[in-house]
Ligand SMILES: NC(=O)c1ccc[n+]([C@@H]2O[C@H](COP(=O)([O-])OP(=O)(O)OC[C@H]3O[C@@H](n4cnc5c(N)ncnc54)[C@H](O)[C@@H]3O)[C@@H](O)[C@H]2O)c1
């Protein structure tokens with residue numbers, strides 16, 4: 001295909017995809033659409049004489065169905081995109097000395113709000129940029145953050161983004177499991193397309209302002225202050241003096257994107273001074289005084305090649321999506337969760353479908369749904385939940401409203417392997433020299449069934465297996481030996497008792513139980529007496545520990561400690577405790593200033609506890625101190641700053657620990 005044909009093909013695709021998108025039924029994820037635009041832009045830049053006419057890249061939005069068209073006072077444009085720091089530098093070079101704000105680029109839809117003599121007269125969507133749709137009634141009824149009155153004379157126009165908050169989105173999907181929304185952006189767009197506000201009353205939106213026009217001669221020329229004075233919540237704007245600080249803010253915004261209650265797809269740089277922004281003017285489809293820095297996509301589409309039902313350590317049978325590999329949320333994803341059979345049914349997902357995969361932060365990737373059912377070929381297959389366990393083949397039971405499937409066979413082979421892997425995991429016995437593959441092999445060979453069987457393994461027995469050499473067999477046995485000191489807290493975690501969390505295990509230790517057997521002997525009544533342990537958790541502990549009593553005996557016989565360890569208890573606080581009564585969070589890399597040696601964070605936290613502190617893992621309003629080591633991530637710092645939490649360098653704390661004789 002020659003370049004001219006490729007350009008035409010891409011331009012046609014852009015038109016078709018935009019049309020579908022602005023009608024509310026996108027056919028692909030934004031990242032895939034953007035890739036098509038990028039390729040088209042690149043080709044046209046290389047051969048401007050081949051630019052199609054009309055060039056869709058010079059246009060904004062799409063020919064959305066307009067119920068009540070309204071012409072914008074000035075076009076609502078797109079934004080120029082950047083992905084590299086050099087582009088940020090070039091932006092600053094274009095406007096020497098001008099103050100710039102950097103703010104999140106919210107992923108919703110833009111609205112223009114027109115006030116006349118202080119009253120909200122109209123709310124209009126972007127439409128094709130020149131003409132938008134009148135959505136005043138819907139916006140009045142459904143959108144928070146839009147004052148009905150402002151104290152400003154004449155005509156005032158505020159532009160910004162209407163989003164569905166993630167919390168609203170999640171609450172809606174919990175309340176409507178039968179017809180879930182696919183993502184917050186689609187949900188927001190669909191809401192403002194509704195015919196009747198009452199029908200979408202639970203789908204509230206939130207408005208964040210990012211642009212302001214007032215009558216000429218208005219006193220306030222600063223964008224952020226101007227919006228604030230009118231009573232708007234603006235997109236979170238931070239002033240930057242130069243490209244380096246702007247780049248740092250962009251990085252911070254990206255790192256914190258999962259702590260926000262709304263989706264963002266980038267950061268926007270914009271001249272902070274309103275007259276300067278207006279004077280900078282526009283290109284065909286974007287203002288010159290702003291730049292959008294794009295972040296990595298959190299959503300992509302890919303083909304669902306199969307669904308496999310996986311048996312977990314508690315017997316839950318969960319559907320796992322096998323995907324054609326796709327790069328999303330910063331990694332290549334080949335597996336994603338489908339939650340349960342009700343979710344599959346409600347989202348109408350079939351094998352062979354092109355599905356939308358979402359991966360935000362560290363959460364497990366999940367299949368959000370099918371974007372475009374018209375792409376189906378007829379070869380798709382229904383996802384049929386199993387009626388028997390894929391491992392032991394015994395019949396399954398269903399539990400709860402979402403009809404989760406469980407295998408209740410205690411000797412189910414797949415569950416056995418999962419439980420053994422869990423026992424060996426880091427939070428439990430930490431048998432790090434034997435990986436999952438070997439556990440599975442040993443279980444298949446019939447020599448591992450219960451955790452206690454690890455402690456019967458011998459080097460000679462291991463050496464009978466192919467591909468285990470002298471060295472690795474020795475390491476495996478040493479690792480097992482070391483794990484005999486597992487103790488009450490980690491043993492309880494390792495036994496994977498339903499409803500008993502790591503927190504439960506820690507609380508039981510601190511409540512004074514001396515051994516796992518003592519926990520069992522306390523009975524349900526004795527356990528509910530412990531703070532934060534409810535009747536369900538207590539009943540589950542008693543039921544499962546009773547069943548496991550013979551296993552506890554075997555573990556004891558083989559020299560495994562099930563007694564409370566010193567590490568399970570809070571340390572004795574030193575006299576004159578310098579951190580008495582303080583709640584502290586430790587972040588960054590910690591090292592002992594006397595030797596320069598690295599100190600693991602849990603060890604340092606324990607030192608702080610010995611000095612009287614309570615440690616927490618994340619910064620909140622109740623944090624007193626954020627103790628920083630080397631290479632601190634920006635997100636904790638900004639959060640501390642926002643909440644007014646005092647930040648101290650580890651050096652100061654080390655001095656106090658040394659002075660108090662803690663170390
Ligand atoms: N999936 C598809 O098929 C498909 C098709 C067409 C467009 N799209 C997507 O739609 C989006 C539309 O592209 P575009 O060119 O209209 O928009 P854009 O990405 O150029 O950004 C402009 C828009 O950003 C929004 N915005 C959010 N926060 C802002 C802030 N702080 N300051 C200024 N603006 C802010 C405004 O609504 C503005 O209209 C893209 O993300 C694209 O991927 C997807």
Ligand SMILES: [Zn+2]
Pocket residue numbers: 311389390391392393394407408409412413414415
């Ligand atoms: Zn089974």
